[in-house]
Amino acid sequence: MHDKNAPTRVPPFTPMLFAGFFMRPIPAVTFKPVVKHVLARMKKLYPEIFSRLAILDNISFLIGPTDLHYRFYLSVREGEVQIDVGDNNTQGHECQAAISGPMLDLIKLLEGRVDGDALFFSRTLNVEGDTEAVLTLRNAVDSADVSLGDVLAGGVPFIKPGFDKLLSKAGSLLGCFEKDFGTVQRSILLPLTRQMDEVGKELDRSEDRLGKVDKEFVRIKASLKKTLQSSERVR
Amino acid sequence: MELVCPAGTPASLRAALDAGADVVYVGFRDETNARNFPGLNFSPEELTESLKKAHDMGRQVYVAINTYPQAGNLEPWYKAVDTAAKIGVDAVILADIGLLDYAKRQHPELRRHLSVQASASNPEAINFYRSAFDVQRVVLPRVLTVREIAELIGEIDVETEVFAFGGMCVMAEGRCSLSSYATGKSPNMNGVCSPASHVEYEQRRGKLVSRLGEFTINSFPNEEAAGYPTLCKGRFVGHTGNPSYLFEEPTSLNVMMMLPELIQAGVKALKIEGRQRGKAYVHQVVSGYRKAIDAAMKGDPVPFVDMGNITEGTRSTAGAYEKNWR
Amino acid sequence: MSSQEMNSSAKLTLGPVLYNWPAEQRRDFYFQIADEAPVDVVYIGEVTCSKRAPFLTPFIPEICDRLEQAGKEVVISTLSLVMSKRERKEQHELVQDSPWLLEANDLSAIGLLKGRGHIVGPFVNVYNEDTLNYFYHDGAQRVVLPCELSGKAIARLLASNQNREIEIQAFGRVPLALSARCYHARSHGLSKDGCLYVCEQDPNGMNVETLDGEPFLAVNGTQTMSYTITNLVDELNNLKQLGATHFRLWPQNLDMVKVSKVFRERLDGQLEDAAAQEMLSEFVDFAPFSNGFYHGVEGNRLVE
Numbered sequence: 001m002h003d004k005n006a007p008t009r010v011p012p013f014t015p016m017l018f019a020g021f022f023m024r025p026i027p028a029v030t031f032k033p034v035v036k037h038v039l040a041r042m043k044k045l046y047p048e049i050f051s052r053l054a055i056l057d058n059i060s061f062l063i064g065p066t067d068l069h070y071r072f073y074l075s076v077r078e079g080e081v082q083i084d085v086g087d088n089n090t091q092g093h094e095c096q097a098a099i100s101g102p103m104l105d106l107i108k109l110l111e112g113r114v115d116g117d118a119l120f121f122s123r124t125l126n127v128e129g130d131t132e133a134v135l136t137l138r139n140a141v142d143s144a145d146v147s148l149g150d151v152l153a154g155g156v157p158f159i160k161p162g163f164d165k166l167l168s169k170a171g172s173l174l175g176c177f178e179k180d181f182g183t184v185q186r187s188i189l190l191p192l193t194r195q196m197d198e199v200g201k202e203l204d205r206s207e208d209r210l211g212k213v214d215k216e217f218v219r220i221k222a223s224l225k226k227t228l229q230s231s232e233r234v235r
Numbered sequence: 236m237e238l239v240c241p242a243g244t245p246a247s248l249r250a251a252l253d254a255g256a257d258v259v260y261v262g263f264r265d266e267t268n269a270r271n272f273p274g275l276n277f278s279p280e281e282l283t284e285s286l287k288k289a290h291d292m293g294r295q296v297y298v299a300i301n302t303y304p305q306a307g308n309l310e311p312w313y314k315a316v317d318t319a320a321k322i323g324v325d326a327v328i329l330a331d332i333g334l335l336d337y338a339k340r341q342h343p344e345l346r347r348h349l350s351v352q353a354s355a356s357n358p359e360a361i362n363f364y365r366s367a368f369d370v371q372r373v374v375l376p377r378v379l380t381v382r383e384i385a386e387l388i389g390e391i392d393v394e395t396e397v398f399a400f401g402g403m404c405v406m407a408e409g410r411c412s413l414s415s416y417a418t419g420k421s422p423n424m425n426g427v428c429s430p431a432s433h434v435e436y437e438q439r440r441g442k443l444v445s446r447l448g449e450f451t452i453n454s455f456p457n458e459e460a461a462g463y464p465t466l467c468k469g470r471f472v473g474h475t476g477n478p479s480y481l482f483e484e485p486t487s488l489n490v491m492m493m494l495p496e497l498i499q500a501g502v503k504a505l506k507i508e509g510r511q512r513g514k515a516y517v518h519q520v521v522s523g524y525r526k527a528i529d530a531a532m533k534g535d536p537v538p539f540v541d542m543g544n545i546t547e548g549t550r551s552t553a554g555a556y557e558k559n560w561r
Numbered sequence: 562m563s564s565q566e567m568n569s570s571a572k573l574t575l576g577p578v579l580y581n582w583p584a585e586q587r588r589d590f591y592f593q594i595a596d597e598a599p600v601d602v603v604y605i606g607e608v609t610c611s612k613r614a615p616f617l618t619p620f621i622p623e624i625c626d627r628l629e630q631a632g633k634e635v636v637i638s639t640l641s642l643v644m645s646k647r648e649r650k651e652q653h654e655l656v657q658d659s660p661w662l663l664e665a666n667d668l669s670a671i672g673l674l675k676g677r678g679h680i681v682g683p684f685v686n687v688y689n690e691d692t693l694n695y696f697y698h699d700g701a702q703r704v705v706l707p708c709e710l711s712g713k714a715i716a717r718l719l720a721s722n723q724n725r726e727i728e729i730q731a732f733g734r735v736p737l738a739l740s741a742r743c744y745h746a747r748s749h750g751l752s753k754d755g756c757l758y759v760c761e762q763d764p765n766g767m768n769v770e771t772l773d774g775e776p777f778l779a780v781n782g783t784q785t786m787s788y789t790i791t792n793l794v795d796e797l798n799n800l801k802q803l804g805a806t807h808f809r810l811w812p813q814n815l816d817m818v819k820v821s822k823v824f825r826e827r828l829d830g831q832l833e834d835a836a837a838q839e840m841l842s843e844f845v846d847f848a849p850f851s852n853g854f855y856h857g858v859e860g861n862r863l864v865e
Contacts, residue, residue: 048245052274112246115516118545121461121485123443132273132431139274142513143244207440215774222776226849229842229863303688306710307717333691353686355668357643359652363672378644378741386646406738406785407642409686412709413737413778416787416860419853421709423686448859451771467738472770473748473780474759481748481769481780482740561742561753 016103017067028070028087035072039083041151045144052140054079059133062095065103066126074137097129099137109138111146236497236528237504239297239396240521243275243511248285250514252292255525259289260297260328262426262510267315268299269352270510271426279318286322295325299510301350302426303331313337320345328374329353330409335368348372351398352409352422358390365393372396374506376408380558381493385500394503400520401508402547403488403554405467413466417448429465436464445469453485460549461485468547485548490556491524491540494531516545571801571828572601573821574728576683576811577608577638577664579736580781581760584616590812591624595631597818599825602807603628604664606638608684609736610743610782611648612756614640625661638664641684642739642783664705671699678702683730683809684739688714690721697725704728705809708735711857712796719804726806731793732820733811734766734848737778737860738785745782753783764814765847776848777861789851789861794827794837796855801828819844 011017043050056076063072073084073093086093099106101124108114109125116138119125127134240256242248251259262268264276277285286296298319304312312334319327320342327345329335330352338347351374355361364370372394375384388395406413408422415421418433435446443455445464452469455461462468462485471481488508490497497505505528507520523540531537543549554560575594578587594603605624607614625635637659643652649669656663656673665671666682681687681696683705696704703726706715719727745767746756760767766779766786779786790813793800797808808828810820820841827837842850853862 055273109513112514115513115519115545117463117512117547118516121547121549122544123455123457123459123461126443127436128438131434131436135272135431136274138513139243139272139511143246143274145246145249145514203441210440211772218774222774229849303686304691306689306714306721309689309691331686331688331692332695333689333693336691336695353668357649357667357669359649359669359672360643360667363668363675366672378642383644405742406740410642410684411738412707412735412854412860413785415709415854416737416778419857419859423688424709449861450775450777451773454772470772471777472772472774473744474767475748478772479748481744482742482785555741558754559752 011067012102014067014102014104016065020068023068028085031070031085035083035085038151039081042146043081045150046146049140049144049146050081052143053081053136056133056136059097059130060093060095061133061137062093062098062100063106064098064100065106066100067102095129097127097131097133097137099125099127099134101125107148110141111148112142112144116142236502236532237396238521238524238528239504239506240517241401241507241510241512242285242517243270243272244514245277245281245285247510247512247514247517248296249288250518251521252289252294254518254521256294256521258295258297258325258504259285260299260506260510261285262299262301263315263318265311265315266305266426267302267312269301269350269422269426270299271302272431272511275511279322282319282324283322286324297326297328297348298324299328299350300334301328301330301352303423304334305424309333313341316342316345326371332367335364335370339368343369346371348374348396349393350374350409351376354407354409356407358387361387361391361393365391372503374398377404377488378407378555381496381500381556382558384497384502384556388501395501396504396506397490397497397502398488398508399490399497399505399524400542401487401512402463402465403483403486403508403552405483411467417450417466419448429463434464462548484550484552487542487546487548487551488554489542489546489551490553491527491537491542493553493556494527494537498531512545519545571797571805572807573599573824573828574602574807574809575600575604575817575821576730576733576809577604577606578812579609579784579786580764580766580812580814581610581613581758582764582814583761584620587617588620588624590817592627593818594821595627595633598821600633600810600821602634602636604636604638606664608638608641608666608682609784610760611640611645611651612753613758613760613782614651634662636662636664636680638682639666639670641666641682641736642741643667643669644741671696674700676700680728681705683707684736687718690718693718693722697722702726703807705730705807708737708791709854709860712800712855713857715800715805715855716803719800722804724804727804728807728809729793729800729805730791731797731808731810732824733790733813734779734786734788735791735811735854735860736781736784736786740783740785743783744780744785748780779848787851787860788848789863790845790848791852791854792838792841792845792850793852793855794824794841795834796852797824797827798830813845813847815847816844 060075069088075082237257239258240251242259242261248259262276289296300315316338326348328348328350330350347370349364349370354376356376361373374396414428420427420430422428433448437444445452452464467482468485470478473481527537628635664680664682666684681701681704705728743753745760749759760782766781769778771777776788823837823840826832851863854860856864
């Protein structure tokens, strides 16, 4: 999996997406010290997470909020966990596993306020690449009672004191908006959804036809395999 | 009615206790238990600490050592039983005959429960385990109807524990080699079913396709709720030539509405599945069941608790507890 | 062939018919086995679904007589998943009345047969030497090992069994899972209670394909089986030398007399591995072979 496999799906309609418009001019590099500080604090506060991650060897995760244009790169090499942040078009990160979903859900997942499997079942969370590594990360993170408040407490370098409180306020405000955004989204999209259903049905029909061709191909392959097996025996 | 809840990590154990679990069951971080997933489970030190917390609150901890010891390599399983006994857990949950025999000989005082992985589905089998290994409780396989459970309880003198919520095996537990047929790893031998190491998700023509080993297990259109890539809950093509959930839909077991009947039947404990799930799941399910059990025990109607968001495929079933499931 | 191969006494067994073949067909099948197949032991009985049992039961004495006259050891196999009152009652009666040796396929039968000679069937979990020896101690005279064990695990068990009998599943579609639910009925849109015995339509089980059209499994009523056909003919001599005493052939709807002759001749050293494989692949045509379980990999694979 490479950087070019950026989440290409349409971002979910969330307050974060809205916030993201205003944050767009801010380059990712600005956040690097903050993100690195957060990781360092987590290592100190929650060593159990990192001891559970130690079984991973040489792996990089791409964590992509679908409603922001920033992306996080988490790597585990020889027991050492590192993090980096980039824009959607940052080059040079090879990732073996990717997790993507709305930013607020990713934060909830980090804090263990939501079940990862549940997010996956409802298709909110998307997983690609090394599934076992993703599961390890999820289990490790869930093994501690992470609180971003505690992580940010005591201030963040390069950011004025008191900003942590502001951040947590902004977080809860975003949480409140989440529901309202859902309602607005549904009413805007309703007429479109109806049209899309029709198009979708036509697509399904086409795909059925394609699927049949695919299946025929697999059948031929299987029977070839069988023939090959017996002819090898005869030989 | 005892509420027995899962924990894959000490954080989940705390969540379960806070939410009102009477008992939390856990496993060691190795192949000796049937949720041998990466990053999950307890070290002996974590177990010691967790047990103290539970006992301080007047609750209990059981340890599942419910895989089948490997020929020529019995040591890890012996050690797991010895460690559990030394730490002083309230019971061990075992499946293998040889290991039950070992536990009985080495630690006669350690309470032994028969794991669902032993698939004891009738009084004769249960009585065999009772007389041979003095098991105090049997976890019933998810193949019986409530009526059959009630009849069975009348014929055994062992406590019964039944699954109430969570992932559901559609096959008789502990008697299934589907996973090893597709991946080489099985619940009985390796403590995993359809393991993540063999799972791949890919986007194919706008659908989420799950593959297990060499085989395509399912394909979900973008808006459809997904399930685990467990192979018995995949879409396959059988007699009709059309894809269908030939074995079972992606769904979770939920018997909350049948609580009064299960109490009436004489069931001793209700078990929540999901040591592999997050602590948010544990907290939500345990809180819901705590409320429901308390109401049912008082004879009040069971309150409706919505679990839709945490169920597999976002739906639930009463499964084999109802005869028409068969 | 070496003299050691000639002298050894590994036996060939025919497992119970797992499919729903009509009773008359089963009878004729066993008569042919009695007359022509070089197998030493024949297992018979309904293992898969108790709803099928009443059809076969009346024929059992006649079949057993014929098999015994032909010098075969006869064993009655018990049901693999016992749940209902009726199933339990039938099992009690079988244990009480059977003049033939029994193969126990559930712990309930093991409990009832304690202290009395019996065979531990392939549906009972025997994964290690402790369990194996526990069963011998309880009266088992032979143990059939589960299908998913690797050659390495089998070797360990053979090394620990103190010269007692061990049987290995060596040929056929292997049963992988049991359920209270009937997938044959479900696939026809029916329930188990009103199944119309649709499983009779598929004498080798119903093939199950993936969404890509790739053959994957086979369904036989409440039982789920491998799509591939296990074939350990290449491993017979190795296993025999390690101490395996019996090799099981699972009946399929094909010429089982021919299959058993190939295995017999290979065991007796009259055929080499390559020749035996070649003959088998000539008339086993409905699915490919596999030996993955034996090699400790995915069961569906064929390791050359």
